[in-house]
Amino acid sequence: MQFESDRQGDRRRLVRVARGEEAGDLLIRGAQVVQPATREIFEADVLVADGRVAALGGAGMNFKAARVVEARGAFLAPGFIDGHIHIESSLLTPAGFARAVLPRGTTGVVAEPHEVVNVLGVRGLEWMLEAGRTSGLRVWASAPSCVPASEFEDGGAHVTAAETARMLRVPGVLGLAEMMNYPGVLGGDAGVWDILEAGRAAGGRMDGHAAGVRGRDLMAYAAAGMHSDHEAATPQEARERLRAGLWLMVREGSAARNLDALLPVLLERPRRAMLVSDDVSVDELLELGHLDRLLRTCVAGGLHPADAVALVTCNPAEYWGLYDCGLVAPGYHADMVLLRDLKNFEVLETFIGGTEARPGEVTPPLDGGGVDLGADWDTATFDVPAHWPVMQVSPDQITTHRGAPGSANSESGGARMVVADRYGRGHRAACWTSGTGMGSRGTLGISILHDAHNAAFLGGNDDDVRAAGHALREMGGGVVVVSGGAVQASLPLPYAGLMTDLPPQQAAARLGEVTAAARALGCVLPYPVTTLSFLGLSVIPSLKLTPRGLLDVEAWKLLAPTPDPF
Structure with missing residues (x-):
């Protein structure tokens, strides 16, 4: 969808409207404007023309417009921008995602599409941007830097430095996405550094991703050219990143929740910080919200509303070089959200380009991305080496521990x-896990295992695992619960085995059935699908399982399938 305010041509009409020489297109009258750049909230009328803000001022300005919206004292804030999100993790296409978040005040996202790129390669990024253009939401992207995430993973694609450079030239791509392979950065891996050089040559931002990295290693990582990090889990880690010159992305998603822990740092009003969701599932989007939920937490924790709003508007816009977004100010895109209050952040209306935001159309899926588990799947057995440690799973973090x-x-x-x-x-x-509660009475199976997106199965006996694999294959990917060889609940994900074109409410209902079926088998995880989807990500400490074996992330090696005799 091309918004009227995207036009870069003649702005002389905008100037004439601002000066009162002709009428505008939209007037929002009597609003309490939230101005995060100056930490103010003030009453004003806001005049819009050609999709951009032309002027704002008091009633004495006598603004004229073809259409008038009476705000009646409601709060008008810039539209919310999520500066780092994997749309695929919502299990929705961009159009479905837009349908879920536009009513929550989100007007734009910077998608990191390495999920679909891990499955389909460069054409996955091109599809994501095309799907974003028809979604009704502003969708920009960063170019995935780690496909696969490390040498210990095999997905559906392997993206070279040359292909990364190609992605960086695609219109709508704002920079290099999260460099998760920090051991490769610190160890001078030639392939990793070729990708870094491609990012530097493109001149955009370079996102970091350094879970648990501190001290001299963090300094070295920042010195490699990183501009941000969203892996801080403690105030000490957050401050250390800020002191290293990195922008702090405070993450609050379905699998990793860091906002409560890092709120004391945000109360110090750091200049270079933003709120991001990273990975958030459709059920949580509908139940709890998107960035509006994070704003509620910040204000309840003592942050001034204008400072909180800055974290999802002008700050991410500045970081990504979106200089026409993030403020309600003359010349800026008229991406705005009308709010009943600045405590609950209840959205009355969302505007993109000066018109009421509406979800758009679903883009057809690309070919490929199904499930092929091998010719011997029907007879496969799944034994665990007795000497391997146990993966201890946490319900609200994507890190694991060693048992x-x-x-x-x-x-x-x-x-x-x-x-x-x-x-x-x-x-x-x-391998064996603890902390999930699944046991052996049934299996939860998924085709969305970050980041290579292989198939993962939690719990159950061999028969149930094989049956879950057959169900995933028949659906072309998805999530399923099997018990006694029978499917108890499922959600097909035909878009690369990652996304559904179902409306959000239907997708959430099907996912809720999967969650309920898993809980009936003993699962204690709040979001079992999301948590399971991260138990194979090879760049997050401390133990992760890939098709090649159990990975010790801190030692950066696969554990041997048989004990060392010495």
Whole structure:
């Protein structure tokens, strides 16, 4: 969707409207304007022409417009911008995502489409931007830098530095996406540094991703040219990143929740900070909200409303070089949200380019991205090496911890996890987990295992795992719960095995059935699909499972399938 305010041509009409020489298109009268740049909230009328703000001022300005909206003292803020999000993690297409977040005041997102790129390669990024243009939401993108995330993963694509450079030239791409392979950065890996050089040559932002990295290693990582990081989990980590010159992206998603822990840092009003959701599922979007939910938390925690609003408007706009976005001010895109108050952030109306925001159309999926678990899947067994440590799972973080070998099994309440290559190569591995509650009475299966997006199965016996694999294959990807060999609940994800074109409410209902079925089998995770989807991400400490085996992220090596005899 091309917005009227995207036009870069003659602004002379905007000047004439601002001077009162002709009428505008829209007048929002009697609003309390939130101005995060000056930390003010003041009453004003706001005049819009050609999709941009022409002027704002008091009633004495006598503004004229073809259409008038009476704000009656409601608060008018810039439209909310999510500076780092994986739309695919919502399980929705961009159009479905827009349908979920436009009523929450979100007008733009910087998508990091490495989920679909890991499955489909460069054409996945091109599809994401095309789908974004027809979604009704402003969708920009960053170019994935780690496809696959590390040498320990195999997905559907392997993106080279040359292909990264090509993505960086695509209109709508604002910079290099999160460089997750920090061991490769610090260790001088030639392929990683070729990608960094491509990012530098493009001249845009370079997002960081350095979970647990501190001290001299953090300084070295920042010195490599990173501009931001969204992996801080403690105030100490957040301050250390700010002192290193990195923009602080405070993440609050479905699998990793850092806002409460980092709120004390935000109360110090750091100049270079923003709120991002990173990964948020459709059920949470509908139940709790998007960036509006984060704003409620910030204000309830003591942050001035204008300072909170800055974290989702002018700050992400400045970081990404979106200089016509992020403020209600003359010349800026008229992307605005009318709010009942600045406590609950209840949205009355969302405007993009000076018109009421409406969701757009779904773009057809690309070919490819199904599920092929190998010719021997029907007879596969999934044994766990007895000497492997147990992966301890946390309900609200994507990091895991190490448990002693043998400390979890089906008798002790542990759950076996299986990861299988879904691109036909036949690789698979299994380990024990604790903290999920799944046990052996049934299996949760998914095709959305970050970032290579292989198939993962939590709990159950071999028969249930195989049955879940068959269900994923028949659906072309998705999420499923199997018990006793029978499907209990499912959500097909035909878009690259990652996304559905169902409306958000229907998708959330189907996902809710999957969650309820998993809980009936003993699962204690608040968002079991989202949490499971991160248990294979090879760049997040400390243990992760890939089709090649169990990875010790801190030691940066796969654990041997048999004990070392020495």
